[in-house]
């Protein structure tokens with residue numbers, strides 16, 4: 001079995017683990033942890049993912065006949081000169097971030113996800129990354145989520161699942177990737193990585209011609225803390241590797 005297929009299989013098993021955790025949480029609170037067609041989380045987040053997740057998404061979306069649309073959306077997002085990115089022009093993409101670039105990166109991460117559709121559903125639902133699966137499941141949406149509270153919850157205190165075994169498995173997967181396939185574990189904005197995985201040559205051309213905001217190109221070692229409530233509060237961004245340089 002090729003290493004890539006093995007990685008995809010493991011990744012999909014881990015995705016199933018999040019689905020199981022969501023079901024368990026739903027059973028515990030007596031309702032679905034997320035209201036279908038809400039999309040509020042996706043309106044304030046352009047999420048990050050691992051490169052292997054983007055590669056897996058390209059494979060899944062190809063089979064579902066949705067890749068072209070997803071790639072066109074990602075390209076539009078990459079080329080759009082967002083007002084949130086004032087330092088768009090002339091930034092040098094490098095291993096160490098200037099404060100301006102870090103600020104730009106943070107602001108871009110709060111833009112709406114481009115894969116959220118007008119009906120508030122996710123275009124790439126079947127291929128959505130870890131972070132999307134963790135939201136409201138292994139990390140709480142207390143004080144933000146619009147759904148009514150379930151059993152044992154209040155308006156300001158929503159439950160989440162700790163899922164220590166799942167966390168262990170996700171960490172082991174990342175460690176295996178780091179040891180054996182470092183480029184697959186580099187993280188970055190989801191649209192960037194999907195585009196790069198599907199259209200690598202075009203992506204390199206756009207980078208070379210300085211047509212993409214630097215903050216949309218760089219990767220960041222998000223670890224997996226974004227996915228687990230106890231660790232989330234301790235999150236600190238580390239050195240951000242350059243996606244282009246690492247590929």
Ligand code: SF4
Pocket residue numbers: 041042045047113114115116117121122123124125128129132190
């Ligand atoms: S990928 Fe889908 S679920 Fe994730 S933030 Fe975007 S629209 Fe939401």
Ligand code: SF4
Pocket residue numbers: 033034035036038039040041042135136141144145146147
């Ligand atoms: S705010 Fe709540 S219901 Fe809406 S998308 Fe987020 S988790 Fe789901």
